[in-house]
Amino acid sequence: MSFELPLDQIFRGDCIEMMQMLPSGSVDCVFADPPYNLQLRGELRRPDESVVDGVDDAWDKFADFATYDTFTRAWLGEARRLMHKDATIWVIGSYHNVFRLGAIMQDLGFWILNDIVWRKSNPMPNFRGRRFTNAHETLIWAARGPESKYRFNYQAMKALNDDLQMRSDWYLPLCTGNERLRNTHGLKLHPTQKPESLLHRVLIASTHVEDIVLDPFCGTGTTTAMAKRLGRRYIGIERHPDYVEAALGRTQREVRLPPDQLAITPARREAPRVPFGSFVERGELPAGTTLWDRSRRVKAVVTPDGSLVSGQQRGSIHKMGALLTGAASCNGWTFWHMERDGALVPIDVLRTTETALRSAG
């Protein structure tokens, strides 16, 4: 049996069983924080459903890895089925499990886009002085397959980083203080609650408003709460009733940001396409006008159909830019300039004016 896709809900149950009931190709993004260690939470079972007990001689270590791998293949396989062709997935782990996660993801056909390092500003020190301070965790960001046309909000990430490309190493604090959920005894409710800043960056980078986000290991609901705040739709799955209760209350209390605060720096490739010829038609750049490159080394003349002519050659603004410079390709909008008050101005200013008019009207 299979449900219609339920939105903005958090379910209690085994994530593999729950995912099996959801329809294929229905989610835009998955965020998963799977158990890091078999012995910790008793969530792991062998394929025959017997529970793994924690013995640590060499033979059993191998059995543990095999069991962990089986479990990992099962939930990643279901998650992949639920993802539509262009969806992406984030999986977080530490050196205990992340290598198995990554290898299995590759085996299942996921196409890794980046591995992201979450550098903790306040990690726990190494008390025994026998290793380097374990100051980071790793996120694997992957598309469903190599041909996916996945979403990456490049300009938004650049804006988040002082107008420099966002790198693969992120420096963020642990979840502490008021953000950390606690029980009535003041003890932390969940051992590995993720910081909201981490989910903020993940969701802003790889999803759009109204996109559907699935978290199969929902825990205390950082993903669902942040999805709601940022105007994304969410589906959470969590096995432990206490965590489900906390996640439900927390997400319920969360308030969706108003639309004007949800807008991110738009991607230029998604701006409405305006034909160069339309400016010729309207007389804003009449046929006969001469265009130049930035340093006046090459020039061309605008024709009535919006193509350019230079000598015997004729073509679009892009084709002519490439042709005259010998480049493989060329963005004609930024290459060609027109004279305005004696100075050269890129013809792209025509387009930005147009865009402004459209959004205003």
Added chain:
Amino acid sequence: MSFELPLDQIFRGDCIEMMQMLPSGSVDCVFADPPYNLQLRGELRRPDESVVDGVDDAWDKFADFATYDTFTRAWLGEARRLMHKDATIWVIGSYHNVFRLGAIMQDLGFWILNDIVWRKSNPMPNFRGRRFTNAHETLIWAARGPESKYRFNYQAMKALNDDLQMRSDWYLPLCTGNERLRNTHGLKLHPTQKPESLLHRVLIASTHVEDIVLDPFCGTGTTTAMAKRLGRRYIGIERHPDYVEAALGRTQREVRLPPDQLAITPARREAPRVPFGSFVERGELPAGTTLWDRSRRVKAVVTPDGSLVSGQQRGSIHKMGALLTGAASCNGWTFWHMERDGALVPIDVLRTTETALRSAG
């Protein structure tokens, strides 16, 4: 057949076959930079139309993941046989291959101690704006097994990091400039030459003077050269004759530091923003350099872990400044000077560069 262990040599040949001829349990540390199995699909151009010189060498091409895994299991298995019970291994990779490396290492019985992130100060940007800038690579540090009594020079690492525990994220520049080996046409000799600062930290962290270090993918000899400089014994294996020739010459020219400059030591120091040790690692203020006070009344010598030595005394730049002047305390950054073009310049100038400032964040 099997050789006695040959020391301080670089061999040309297939690393699996060569390792098979060496005796079991004979090396203290392995550093391995295996092929990454990048899967580049076409030409990549910068926004200025220049072409990126990608890694297209035959040695990096594998038919599929299964082929790569078979190769990886084979060389890691031989490396493990050569390691004695308490030896450790370093393996470096990127998201293309590191998950497979780590999972296979765990399957073979290695015990992962840390995953280390080499954060590059100057990575190549993402030119098409379709992903996060791939700004790091990952090193896996592992013992031969869970019971290994491995070497970790905790105090030396702490000293190198201005008396703060060394973290799992390391900020180091790429190998560029004079350090990068070039052929007679000025082209890079090896597409992926590793920086000396990386090997410096690896060797200081996990080996002792006279320890035997094996590099099965020796390339142009960064490992062997740094092992010689730091007084370690080395065995290099490399398949490509051009790389072997370069590694031999480079390692030949390298000079072993004198004994008093090789000693590493515990130190208790303050923590300014930029660790003094980072300049030592990067070779901007190499071990062996003599520092003076402003009026050349006292002097001291820089050691590989970033502490100073003068006579029988050893300590941080701050402690040694205080000690040698009889003061209660001292700001080593302004007290100590280095010679530059015959004049004395405070070492604090090292910190004023953009690079230095960034290493803190």
Added chain:
DNA sequence: GTTGCGTGTGAATCACGAA
């Protein structure tokens, strides 16, 4: 000598929609 500008380059899985 110093400063500043132009150029080159690094382990890279680097477009996408319409017809």
Added chain:
DNA sequence: TTTCGTGATTCACACGCAA
């Protein structure tokens, strides 16, 4: 499924030459 046209896209350094 394939072809084709449009047009989006770079950061930190090192080095050489000019002012």
